[in-house]
Amino acid sequence: MKNSEKKPKVVPLDWVDESDHWILAPGTELEKRRRRIKEITHRKKNCLFAAGVPLGMHDFIYRAVKALKLDDRTLIFSRGMVRAGHSRVKYSVSIQELDWGAGTLITIPRLLKFREIITVIIENREHRLRAMELALLRGLLGLAFTGKNNEYYPAMAALVLAQGWKGLDNVDLPKIYLK
Secondary structure, eight states, X not given: OXXXXXXXXXOOTTOOOGGGSEEEEEOOGGGTTOEEEEEEEEXXXXXXXXXXXXXXXXXXXXXXXXXXXXXXXXXXXXXXXXXXXXXEOSSOOEEEEOGGGOOEEEEEETTSOTTOEEEEEETTEEEEEEHHHHHHHHHHHHHHSTTOOTTHHHHHHHHHHHHOGGGGGOSSOOOXXXX
């Protein structure tokens, strides 16, 4: 006899639907009319990852999005060229709202390597931080906390990476220096 009960469909966390395989990403400032088609290879809830984003960053990004309560929007992470004016930027991400409410595209600079480590001094203690995590967390903090001054985001990103998410509760920012 066949079981008449239907089993609920279990969908894996990183499952990608057929309609979610491609996005139309805008070009850089120098290529305003040029669009690029990027393939989405992984998905974790509202975080979509294009090819080129290191697999080691997927969990970090997903946990940061959850901790910052950015669950209400679709965030698409990609690698590419980030420009400010006419020059390339290495230690900052580009954040753009996509057309038709498709989500927010966060571009990680291709010049920035996954294993690149920088040393910062926070409250007279040295901390070795991954540069890609620092740049990405600075961008996500900018999405989560709008209206703060420009010194807040990189300092708070370094503090969170050095001390954990409890550092987000600090009212006053510590002195942070690059070594």
